[in-house]
Amino acid sequence: MNQISSSILHHLRLSGGFLSGEDISVSLGITRSAVWKHIGALRREGYRIDAVSGQGYRLFSLSGRPVHEEVSPWLTTRFIGRDLHYHELLESTNFSARVLAGTGTREGSVVVADAQSGGRGRMMRSWVSPGGVNLYFSLILRPRVPGIRVPQLTLLAAAAVHQALCSCVPEIASRIKWPNDIMVGEKKLCGVLCEMQSEPDMTHFVIIGIGINVNIGEFPDELRNIATSLFLESGRMVSRPELLASVLNHFESLYEAWLLHDDLGFVLPYLHEYSLVYRRQVIIRQTTGDVCGTVSGIARGGELMLDLDDARTVLISSGDCLLCRQSP
């Protein structure tokens, strides 16, 4: 959104009622016909603005898109999300964030897309990303930690999303599925994809991509039984700007604590309480083969602690976690 449209929107929101075209044109130093053009542009972006002759303009409803103007009123952060780069369509927000990070963009910048043409999850799997309904965004971080700690940020982001869901959509009971998904029952609601560029002693930057199925009402056939959305679970539409801001607010708190600690110890009680897999039998599928066992916890380094049948406990750093059916 351009600067003038953004200012007009800001004035309309502050006024709460009607604002004359004359007042707007004077306060922004533009002509009344320029005001009219920008009102038209805002309407095309989804803002419902009434125009009543003799009274002026009134903002009836926001566009509901996760743009800076609608997200920032909810933000309580110091730096996360203060620079928010919104696009109608990106190939993938992680890809664009990586390019931005390479040019030196500051820590905490967030790239958001209304739709993705090539959205993806871990290991190059695709992530269904239609426009107008969901959240797809990527955070750019520059933590001064060795690369070996970076995978912990996946769990940290999952915890932040879970906290935001508890506050914005409290009627839904979601759970964190190690290492990077938020589930309702056994259906996926949200995925986290953490990427980094690093050398052994130094992390150049980290990109945390997050996709949340918010208001999508229908999935392609092949996903119907394994994916869900906040709308499908709660029966109501959820505000994308408010939810995005809430995730960023919770993430900043967790991230600042994490930088002060050596590991995930401070957030383990939370990760255990809301874990989908804790104390359950799982199969860990890795490129080298499967490992079966019972999850006995998450280690301070973020690894899954797995009790094997032969009484050994192993730490699992990566892989897919498949749940074994629970006995009835």
Added chain:
Amino acid sequence: MNQISSSILHHLRLSGGFLSGEDISVSLGITRSAVWKHIGALRREGYRIDAVSGQGYRLFSLSGRPVHEEVSPWLTTRFIGRDLHYHELLESTNFSARVLAGTGTREGSVVVADAQSGGRGRMMRSWVSPGGVNLYFSLILRPRVPGIRVPQLTLLAAAAVHQALCSCVPEIASRIKWPNDIMVGEKKLCGVLCEMQSEPDMTHFVIIGIGINVNIGEFPDELRNIATSLFLESGRMVSRPELLASVLNHFESLYEAWLLHDDLGFVLPYLHEYSLVYRRQVIIRQTTGDVCGTVSGIARGGELMLDLDDARTVLISSGDCLLCRQSP
């Protein structure tokens, strides 16, 4: 070098003696004056080419630059270095390799620069990179291994450089200083900088940057006591194309073995035999503080095994390794 100059050079090398302008023009399908222009271009690039009326052209000496035409005759690799991107000047070969890798360049491609304007080592330290004398190059790899194994490639590359030095400059006794340097005595001859882009389960690409002080005869004052070159140590000029090819040849063998193994176990005897720090007292300087101890080996995962004064042994993943003075 353009295709026609490259072909003329190839013909001159094969002939071993004089080749008439007429023969060259016929076999390449170009005019004799075009042949003359390309001979001029080759001379400007440093090739000494005699021209004797009635006899034709003869290649007297190569340019000695690490370009494809001079490196490839020494290469025995299957894929490493088969695509060799040479530049007179780059900011840094790692930076250019990263950009190339992001566009999908195939595994094994190598970026070489005659000089670097912003060459650097680990942790953003600068790497002195004048033109015409040394080797600065970066390999692009796409190993299908979890990110956690990638730092092992630093030691693998150091071993490859050491093997190449043993074969090209056998009169010098160099040693590998964990994790990423090759030293003669306590002076640095070569540094390795391994960078990667990854997600927890998958490595997108790895860039291994290598700088070798080959024929440089003098260092800036501040480096005089801590850096050396093959020329300064051996008293003779070393062929950069031959040395580069030798490093790539040795690296490919080690890399293919590494992909078949789970760790560095297969190369540990070599790393121990030529280690500068093995069984010596060192201080490991990390961002979080210093750790002192005696090196008892290198672990299969590439970590330094350090025996502390309190009899504990710890594994060190990263940091600077400072040698304590040996008692006389």
